[in-house]
Amino acid sequence: MQIIKSIDSLRQTLAPLAKEGKRIGLVPTMGALHEGHGALIKASVSECDVTVVSVFLNPIQFGKNEDLDKYPKRLEADAKLAESIGADFVFAPSVQEMYPDGDPMTLVRDEQLESMYCGAYRPGHFRGVLTVVSKLFLISGANDAFFGEKDYQQVFLIEKMVKDLNFNIKIHRVKIVREESGLARSSRNEYLTEEERAQALGIYNGLKAAKAAYEAGERSVSKIRDTVVKSIVAARGVVQYVEVASQKTLQKCNGALGEEKAVILAAAFFGKTRLIDNMELN
DSSP states (O other): OEEEOOHHHHHHHHHHHHHTTOOEEEEEEOSOOOHHHHHHHHHHHHHOSEEEEEEOOOGGGSOTTSSTTTSOOOHHHHHHHHHHHTOOEEEOOOHHHHOTTSSOSSOOOOTTTTTSTHHHHSTTHHHHHHHHHHHHHHHHOOSEEEEETTSHHHHHHHHHHHHHHTOSOEEEEEOOOBOTTSOBOOGGGGGOOHHHHHHTHHHHHHHHHHHHHHHTTOOBHHHHHHHHHHHHHHTTOEEEEEEEEETTTOOBOOSBOOSSOEEEEEEEEETTEEEEEEEEOO
């Protein structure tokens, strides 16, 4: 496996493979790879002839008071993990390589959805995500890209961007990978103390209880939402948001749920660590 750090080198490496008809898969990451990322890489290896894992800590998707500076960085370990699963290349550009003129003036955004849910508390976050993902699509020329469903709003926005802007790439959603306890795997789990890790199960337990209530016939959006909120609070978490949304449009559901498929989206703090999770209801 090869680590490539320049855009030109990646293009020169992948171009002949594409001419040979090789199907190229892209797994965009910010590094600190774990089993959740491993599932994305495995999916790409199984679907594509060539797999590229990008490792780029994208500064334009972080706010001023967020954890950019302390985000885990371990390229060598990431490359070894990617190689062990079957990846062919790791693309690890510097910030200067990706943004040679500083923060870009040309940005990709979704004005309707970028300020909802996570976006309401992280201004500019999804604008940064969509911009860097667009760049990675164009740089790699990939046929397929793989994203985890833990970042439900993110993958929804990327799918919508691909459709709206006619990107010639197929987006694959990969199911959430959870620890044995049920906690969704995340690079930010490393920040949790042992006590906080146990408390963080309040999100997952609340989502499970809400889904069980739904399957037993509960259709009140407020009651489904309150089930998750109460579980997080009981676990000494601080709720940032819990919302029930349409899987099709990602708009908030109100009143009573009908036939349309819905998803519960949640974000909460345990200690100083912000975690997100979700669960589809049907």
